[in-house]
Amino acid sequence: MRKLPDIDLESSSIYEILSGRIKARVLLTGIELGVFDHLSAPRSGPEIAQELETHPGSTEAMLDSLACLGLIEKNNGLYRNTTEAEISLCQKSPAYVGEMVGMIYRMSSGALQDMTTLVKSGPPPGSPDMGDQAIWADYARSMANYQLGGPARKLAGLISKIQGFSSFERMLDLGGGSGMLCIAVLAQHPTMRGVVFDQPSVVKMTESFIAEYEMQDRMSVMGGDYTSDSLGEGYDLVLASATLNFVGDDLGPLMRKIHQTLKPGGVFVSLAEGITHEHTRPPGMILENLTHALYGQVKMFEKGEIARAMDQAGFSPIESRTVPTPFCPIEMDVGRKSG
Ligand SMILES: C[S@@+](CC[C@H](N)C(=O)[O-])C[C@H]1O[C@@H](n2cnc3c(N)ncnc32)[C@H](O)[C@@H]1O
Numbered sequence: 001m002r003k004l005p006d007i008d009l010e011s012s013s014i015y016e017i018l019s020g021r022i023k024a025r026v027l028l029t030g031i032e033l034g035v036f037d038h039l040s041a042p043r044s045g046p047e048i049a050q051e052l053e054t055h056p057g058s059t060e061a062m063l064d065s066l067a068c069l070g071l072i073e074k075n076n077g078l079y080r081n082t083t084e085a086e087i088s089l090c091q092k093s094p095a096y097v098g099e100m101v102g103m104i105y106r107m108s109s110g111a112l113q114d115m116t117t118l119v120k121s122g123p124p125p126g127s128p129d130m131g132d133q134a135i136w137a138d139y140a141r142s143m144a145n146y147q148l149g150g151p152a153r154k155l156a157g158l159i160s161k162i163q164g165f166s167s168f169e170r171m172l173d174l175g176g177g178s179g180m181l182c183i184a185v186l187a188q189h190p191t192m193r194g195v196v197f198d199q200p201s202v203v204k205m206t207e208s209f210i211a212e213y214e215m216q217d218r219m220s221v222m223g224g225d226y227t228s229d230s231l232g233e234g235y236d237l238v239l240a241s242a243t244l245n246f247v248g249d250d251l252g253p254l255m256r257k258i259h260q261t262l263k264p265g266g267v268f269v270s271l272a273e274g275i276t277h278e279h280t281r282p283p284g285m286i287l288e289n290l291t292h293a294l295y296g297q298v299k300m301f302e303k304g305e306i307a308r309a310m311d312q313a314g315f316s317p318i319e320s321r322t323v324p325t326p327f328c329p330i331e332m333d334v335g336r337k338s339g
Pocket of ligand 1: 144147174175176177181199202225226227240241242243
Protein backbone atom coordinates (compact mmCIF):
# COMPACT_ATOMS: atom_id res chain seq x y z
CA MET A 1 0.00 0.00 0.00
CA ARG A 2 1.19 3.48 -0.77
CA LYS A 3 1.82 5.53 2.37
CA LEU A 4 -0.79 8.23 3.12
CA PRO A 5 0.61 11.78 3.11
CA ASP A 6 1.72 12.83 6.56
CA ILE A 7 -0.41 15.97 6.87
CA ASP A 8 -2.46 16.93 9.90
CA LEU A 9 -4.31 20.19 9.27
CA GLU A 10 -6.53 20.86 12.26
CA SER A 11 -8.08 24.07 11.08
CA SER A 12 -8.43 26.00 7.86
CA SER A 13 -9.77 29.41 6.99
CA ILE A 14 -10.74 28.25 3.48
CA TYR A 15 -14.22 26.96 4.31
CA GLU A 16 -15.12 30.00 6.36
CA ILE A 17 -13.97 32.19 3.46
CA LEU A 18 -15.99 30.13 1.00
CA SER A 19 -19.21 30.75 2.94
CA GLY A 20 -18.71 34.51 2.45
CA ARG A 21 -20.64 34.54 -0.82
CA ILE A 22 -23.60 32.81 0.87
CA LYS A 23 -23.51 35.21 3.83
CA ALA A 24 -23.78 38.24 1.57
CA ARG A 25 -26.44 36.63 -0.61
CA VAL A 26 -28.73 35.55 2.26
CA LEU A 27 -28.47 39.05 3.77
CA LEU A 28 -29.52 40.51 0.44
CA THR A 29 -32.40 38.02 0.09
CA GLY A 30 -33.61 38.95 3.58
CA ILE A 31 -33.51 42.61 2.56
CA GLU A 32 -35.21 41.98 -0.80
CA LEU A 33 -38.05 40.08 0.88
CA GLY A 34 -38.35 42.68 3.66
CA VAL A 35 -38.10 39.86 6.18
CA PHE A 36 -36.68 42.11 8.93
CA ASP A 37 -39.81 44.31 8.77
CA HIS A 38 -41.77 41.29 10.04
CA LEU A 39 -39.46 40.37 12.91
CA SER A 40 -39.77 43.24 15.39
CA ALA A 41 -41.79 40.80 17.54
CA PRO A 42 -41.17 37.03 17.79
CA ARG A 43 -42.67 35.03 14.88
CA SER A 44 -42.55 31.40 13.80
CA GLY A 45 -41.22 30.31 10.41
CA PRO A 46 -44.70 29.36 9.07
CA GLU A 47 -46.09 32.76 10.19
CA ILE A 48 -43.31 34.59 8.35
CA ALA A 49 -43.78 32.44 5.24
CA GLN A 50 -47.51 33.26 5.28
CA GLU A 51 -46.88 37.00 5.70
CA LEU A 52 -44.23 37.06 2.96
CA GLU A 53 -46.14 34.59 0.77
CA THR A 54 -43.01 32.45 0.42
CA HIS A 55 -42.29 28.73 0.55
CA PRO A 56 -42.46 27.60 4.23
CA GLY A 57 -39.49 25.20 4.15
CA SER A 58 -37.25 27.56 2.19
CA THR A 59 -38.27 30.48 4.40
CA GLU A 60 -37.30 28.56 7.51
CA ALA A 61 -33.93 27.63 5.96
CA MET A 62 -33.27 31.30 5.18
CA LEU A 63 -34.33 32.37 8.69
CA ASP A 64 -32.04 29.78 10.28
CA SER A 65 -29.13 31.12 8.20
CA LEU A 66 -29.90 34.73 9.19
CA ALA A 67 -29.95 33.56 12.81
CA CYS A 68 -26.65 31.75 12.24
CA LEU A 69 -25.21 35.08 11.03
CA GLY A 70 -26.40 36.80 14.21
CA LEU A 71 -28.78 39.16 12.41
CA ILE A 72 -31.85 37.58 14.01
CA GLU A 73 -32.31 35.45 17.13
CA LYS A 74 -34.12 32.09 17.34
CA ASN A 75 -35.62 31.01 20.64
CA ASN A 76 -38.04 28.07 21.07
CA GLY A 77 -38.71 28.12 17.33
CA LEU A 78 -39.53 31.84 17.21
CA TYR A 79 -37.41 34.32 15.25
CA ARG A 80 -36.85 37.97 16.18
CA ASN A 81 -34.58 40.83 15.03
CA THR A 82 -31.41 41.60 16.95
CA THR A 83 -30.95 45.26 17.90
CA GLU A 84 -28.62 45.68 14.91
CA ALA A 85 -31.23 44.36 12.45
CA GLU A 86 -33.94 46.47 14.06
CA ILE A 87 -31.82 49.62 13.54
CA SER A 88 -30.15 48.86 10.21
CA LEU A 89 -32.44 46.48 8.31
CA CYS A 90 -36.01 47.60 9.09
CA GLN A 91 -37.33 50.00 6.49
CA LYS A 92 -39.09 52.15 9.07
CA SER A 93 -35.76 52.93 10.79
CA PRO A 94 -34.05 56.23 9.82
CA ALA A 95 -30.78 54.27 9.77
CA TYR A 96 -32.06 51.58 7.33
CA VAL A 97 -29.12 50.55 5.13
CA GLY A 98 -30.87 47.91 3.00
CA GLU A 99 -30.82 50.15 -0.04
CA MET A 100 -27.10 50.90 0.35
CA VAL A 101 -26.25 47.22 0.91
CA GLY A 102 -28.16 46.32 -2.28
CA MET A 103 -26.30 48.97 -4.27
CA ILE A 104 -22.89 47.87 -2.99
CA TYR A 105 -23.75 44.24 -3.79
CA ARG A 106 -24.91 45.05 -7.31
CA MET A 107 -21.93 47.36 -8.01
CA SER A 108 -19.55 44.49 -7.30
CA SER A 109 -21.44 41.80 -9.20
CA GLY A 110 -19.61 42.34 -12.53
CA ALA A 111 -16.21 41.96 -10.92
CA LEU A 112 -17.37 38.93 -8.93
CA GLN A 113 -18.47 37.28 -12.16
CA ASP A 114 -15.34 38.12 -14.18
CA MET A 115 -12.68 38.33 -11.48
CA THR A 116 -10.29 35.77 -12.94
CA THR A 117 -10.43 37.44 -16.37
CA LEU A 118 -9.94 40.88 -14.81
CA VAL A 119 -6.89 39.68 -12.89
CA LYS A 120 -5.46 38.01 -16.02
CA SER A 121 -6.09 40.88 -18.44
CA GLY A 122 -6.31 43.98 -16.24
CA PRO A 123 -8.98 46.66 -16.34
CA PRO A 124 -11.08 46.74 -19.53
CA PRO A 125 -10.11 49.49 -22.01
CA GLY A 126 -11.57 52.97 -21.66
CA SER A 127 -10.61 55.30 -18.88
CA PRO A 128 -12.82 55.12 -15.79
CA ASP A 129 -15.09 58.15 -15.39
CA MET A 130 -17.68 59.25 -12.88
CA GLY A 131 -20.28 57.23 -14.80
CA ASP A 132 -24.00 57.68 -14.50
CA GLN A 133 -24.87 60.73 -12.38
CA ALA A 134 -28.23 59.22 -11.37
CA ILE A 135 -26.40 56.33 -9.70
CA TRP A 136 -24.32 58.81 -7.69
CA ALA A 137 -27.47 60.54 -6.45
CA ASP A 138 -29.00 57.19 -5.45
CA TYR A 139 -25.80 56.10 -3.75
CA ALA A 140 -25.39 59.37 -1.86
CA ARG A 141 -29.05 59.19 -0.77
CA SER A 142 -28.61 55.65 0.52
CA MET A 143 -25.40 56.69 2.36
CA ALA A 144 -27.39 59.27 4.34
CA ASN A 145 -29.04 56.45 6.30
CA TYR A 146 -25.65 54.93 7.03
CA GLN A 147 -24.51 58.28 8.39
CA LEU A 148 -27.67 58.49 10.52
CA GLY A 149 -26.82 55.14 12.11
CA GLY A 150 -24.21 56.88 14.27
CA PRO A 151 -21.20 58.03 12.19
CA ALA A 152 -22.60 61.52 11.40
CA ARG A 153 -23.23 62.45 15.02
CA LYS A 154 -19.97 60.94 16.20
CA LEU A 155 -17.84 62.66 13.54
CA ALA A 156 -19.68 65.96 13.98
CA GLY A 157 -19.03 65.70 17.72
CA LEU A 158 -15.28 65.36 17.04
CA ILE A 159 -15.33 68.26 14.58
CA SER A 160 -17.13 70.45 17.11
CA LYS A 161 -14.16 70.04 19.47
CA ILE A 162 -11.71 71.60 16.99
CA GLN A 163 -10.16 74.72 18.44
CA GLY A 164 -12.08 77.84 17.36
CA PHE A 165 -15.19 75.90 16.24
CA SER A 166 -17.57 78.11 18.23
CA SER A 167 -16.47 81.18 16.23
CA PHE A 168 -16.76 79.51 12.78
CA GLU A 169 -19.23 81.20 10.43
CA ARG A 170 -19.18 79.19 7.17
CA MET A 171 -18.33 75.66 6.16
CA LEU A 172 -17.98 73.80 2.86
CA ASP A 173 -18.82 70.10 2.61
CA LEU A 174 -16.87 68.94 -0.44
CA GLY A 175 -18.40 65.93 -2.22
CA GLY A 176 -20.97 66.16 0.56
CA GLY A 177 -23.54 63.83 -1.06
CA SER A 178 -26.79 63.99 0.90
CA GLY A 179 -25.29 66.71 3.14
CA MET A 180 -26.07 64.64 6.22
CA LEU A 181 -22.61 65.15 7.69
CA CYS A 182 -22.88 68.91 7.08
CA ILE A 183 -26.31 68.92 8.78
CA ALA A 184 -24.84 67.05 11.77
CA VAL A 185 -21.92 69.51 12.04
CA LEU A 186 -24.24 72.54 11.81
CA ALA A 187 -26.42 70.97 14.51
CA GLN A 188 -23.42 71.38 16.85
CA HIS A 189 -23.33 75.14 16.24
CA PRO A 190 -26.03 77.79 16.74
CA THR A 191 -25.39 79.92 13.66
CA MET A 192 -22.74 78.52 11.29
CA ARG A 193 -23.86 78.20 7.65
CA GLY A 194 -22.96 75.40 5.27
CA VAL A 195 -22.49 74.87 1.53
CA VAL A 196 -22.67 71.34 0.13
CA PHE A 197 -20.66 70.94 -3.09
CA ASP A 198 -21.29 67.88 -5.24
CA GLN A 199 -22.13 66.85 -8.78
CA PRO A 200 -25.17 68.70 -10.19
CA SER A 201 -27.49 65.66 -10.12
CA VAL A 202 -26.49 64.87 -6.56
CA VAL A 203 -27.12 68.33 -5.10
CA LYS A 204 -30.73 68.21 -6.34
CA MET A 205 -31.19 65.31 -3.95
CA THR A 206 -29.19 67.17 -1.23
CA GLU A 207 -31.79 69.93 -1.33
CA SER A 208 -34.49 67.48 -0.30
CA PHE A 209 -32.49 66.53 2.82
CA ILE A 210 -31.89 70.21 3.59
CA ALA A 211 -35.66 70.77 3.43
CA GLU A 212 -36.40 67.64 5.48
CA TYR A 213 -34.14 68.89 8.29
CA GLU A 214 -35.50 72.46 7.95
CA MET A 215 -32.04 73.90 7.25
CA GLN A 216 -32.93 76.06 4.21
CA ASP A 217 -31.92 79.24 6.05
CA ARG A 218 -28.47 77.90 6.97
CA MET A 219 -27.54 75.64 4.06
CA SER A 220 -27.15 75.92 0.30
CA VAL A 221 -25.73 73.74 -2.48
CA MET A 222 -23.22 74.17 -5.31
CA GLY A 223 -23.26 71.75 -8.25
CA GLY A 224 -20.13 71.10 -10.28
CA ASP A 225 -16.81 69.30 -10.46
CA TYR A 226 -14.65 70.26 -7.50
CA THR A 227 -11.45 69.53 -9.39
CA SER A 228 -12.19 72.15 -12.08
CA ASP A 229 -14.92 74.51 -10.78
CA SER A 230 -14.70 77.32 -8.26
CA LEU A 231 -15.48 76.31 -4.68
CA GLY A 232 -16.22 79.83 -3.42
CA GLU A 233 -14.11 81.38 -0.66
CA GLY A 234 -14.05 82.66 2.89
CA TYR A 235 -14.74 79.34 4.63
CA ASP A 236 -13.75 78.65 8.25
CA LEU A 237 -14.11 74.91 7.75
CA VAL A 238 -13.82 72.66 4.71
CA LEU A 239 -14.88 69.04 5.16
CA ALA A 240 -14.11 66.22 2.71
CA SER A 241 -15.58 62.86 3.73
CA ALA A 242 -15.12 59.73 1.60
CA THR A 243 -14.59 61.74 -1.56
CA LEU A 244 -10.90 62.54 -2.18
CA ASN A 245 -10.56 59.00 -3.56
CA PHE A 246 -12.10 60.20 -6.81
CA VAL A 247 -9.33 62.74 -7.42
CA GLY A 248 -6.72 60.17 -8.32
CA ASP A 249 -3.05 60.08 -7.38
CA ASP A 250 -2.21 63.76 -7.38
CA LEU A 251 -4.02 65.44 -4.51
CA GLY A 252 -1.75 68.51 -4.76
CA PRO A 253 -3.90 70.83 -6.95
CA LEU A 254 -7.09 70.17 -4.97
CA MET A 255 -5.28 70.59 -1.63
CA ARG A 256 -3.96 73.97 -2.74
CA LYS A 257 -7.43 74.94 -3.92
CA ILE A 258 -8.93 73.98 -0.55
CA HIS A 259 -6.19 75.96 1.20
CA GLN A 260 -7.09 79.01 -0.89
CA THR A 261 -10.84 78.79 -0.13
CA LEU A 262 -10.18 78.93 3.62
CA LYS A 263 -9.92 82.10 5.69
CA PRO A 264 -6.61 82.52 7.56
CA GLY A 265 -6.88 80.27 10.64
CA GLY A 266 -9.49 78.10 8.86
CA VAL A 267 -9.46 74.34 9.13
CA PHE A 268 -9.59 71.48 6.62
CA VAL A 269 -10.96 68.15 7.89
CA SER A 270 -10.47 65.03 5.77
CA LEU A 271 -12.25 61.78 6.60
CA ALA A 272 -10.94 58.87 4.57
CA GLU A 273 -9.65 55.32 4.92
CA GLY A 274 -6.08 54.80 6.10
CA ILE A 275 -4.68 51.66 4.56
CA THR A 276 -1.98 49.88 6.62
CA HIS A 277 0.03 46.65 6.79
CA GLU A 278 1.47 46.94 3.26
CA HIS A 279 -1.95 47.55 1.75
CA THR A 280 -3.66 44.59 3.46
CA ARG A 281 -5.74 46.25 6.25
CA PRO A 282 -8.40 47.15 7.26
CA PRO A 283 -10.05 44.06 5.74
CA GLY A 284 -13.47 45.64 5.03
CA MET A 285 -11.87 48.37 2.97
CA ILE A 286 -9.37 46.15 1.12
CA LEU A 287 -12.00 43.58 0.12
CA GLU A 288 -14.72 46.08 -0.75
CA ASN A 289 -12.32 48.04 -2.91
CA LEU A 290 -11.03 45.00 -4.81
CA THR A 291 -13.99 45.04 -7.19
CA HIS A 292 -13.29 48.71 -8.02
CA ALA A 293 -9.53 48.21 -8.19
CA LEU A 294 -9.96 45.52 -10.84
CA TYR A 295 -11.70 48.05 -13.05
CA GLY A 296 -8.89 50.55 -12.41
CA GLN A 297 -11.21 52.82 -10.43
CA VAL A 298 -10.99 54.68 -7.15
CA LYS A 299 -7.78 55.22 -5.29
CA MET A 300 -7.39 54.21 -1.65
CA PHE A 301 -5.21 56.23 0.72
CA GLU A 302 -2.40 54.84 2.81
CA LYS A 303 -2.49 55.99 6.41
CA GLY A 304 -0.66 59.34 6.53
CA GLU A 305 -0.93 60.02 2.78
CA ILE A 306 -3.58 62.75 3.11
CA ALA A 307 -1.75 64.37 6.03
CA ARG A 308 1.41 64.54 3.85
CA ALA A 309 -0.55 66.18 1.02
CA MET A 310 -1.96 68.68 3.53
CA ASP A 311 1.55 69.45 4.73
CA GLN A 312 2.78 70.03 1.16
CA ALA A 313 -0.14 72.42 0.53
CA GLY A 314 0.93 74.53 3.53
CA PHE A 315 -1.43 73.36 6.28
CA SER A 316 0.15 73.49 9.75
CA PRO A 317 -0.29 72.06 12.29
CA ILE A 318 -1.89 68.80 11.14
CA GLU A 319 -3.46 66.42 13.62
CA SER A 320 -4.47 62.88 12.71
CA ARG A 321 -6.47 60.26 14.55
CA THR A 322 -8.17 56.95 13.75
CA VAL A 323 -11.92 56.86 14.34
CA PRO A 324 -13.86 53.57 14.54
CA THR A 325 -17.02 53.42 12.38
CA PRO A 326 -19.46 50.54 11.70
CA PHE A 327 -17.86 49.93 8.27
CA CYS A 328 -14.18 50.18 9.16
CA PRO A 329 -11.80 52.53 10.99
CA ILE A 330 -11.23 55.83 9.19
CA GLU A 331 -8.55 58.48 9.43
CA MET A 332 -9.50 61.98 10.49
CA ASP A 333 -6.84 64.49 9.40
CA VAL A 334 -7.25 68.08 10.59
CA GLY A 335 -5.03 70.78 9.06
CA ARG A 336 -5.04 74.49 9.77
CA LYS A 337 -4.25 77.38 7.44
CA SER A 338 -1.95 79.75 9.26
CA GLY A 339 -3.73 82.82 10.61
C1 LIG B 1 -18.85 58.24 -1.22
S1 LIG B 1 -19.74 59.72 -1.44
C2 LIG B 1 -19.50 60.53 0.10
C3 LIG B 1 -20.66 61.42 0.49
C4 LIG B 1 -20.51 62.13 1.83
N1 LIG B 1 -19.36 63.00 1.85
C5 LIG B 1 -20.46 61.14 2.96
O1 LIG B 1 -19.39 60.97 3.57
O2 LIG B 1 -21.50 60.53 3.26
C6 LIG B 1 -18.63 60.64 -2.51
C7 LIG B 1 -19.29 61.87 -3.08
O3 LIG B 1 -18.28 62.65 -3.75
C8 LIG B 1 -18.87 63.21 -4.91
N2 LIG B 1 -17.79 63.56 -5.87
C9 LIG B 1 -16.79 62.76 -6.30
N3 LIG B 1 -15.99 63.41 -7.16
C10 LIG B 1 -16.51 64.67 -7.30
C11 LIG B 1 -16.13 65.82 -8.05
N4 LIG B 1 -15.06 65.81 -8.86
N5 LIG B 1 -16.89 66.93 -7.94
C12 LIG B 1 -17.98 66.94 -7.15
N6 LIG B 1 -18.38 65.88 -6.38
C13 LIG B 1 -17.66 64.76 -6.47
C14 LIG B 1 -19.80 62.12 -5.41
O4 LIG B 1 -20.78 62.62 -6.28
C15 LIG B 1 -20.37 61.58 -4.09
O5 LIG B 1 -21.58 62.21 -3.73
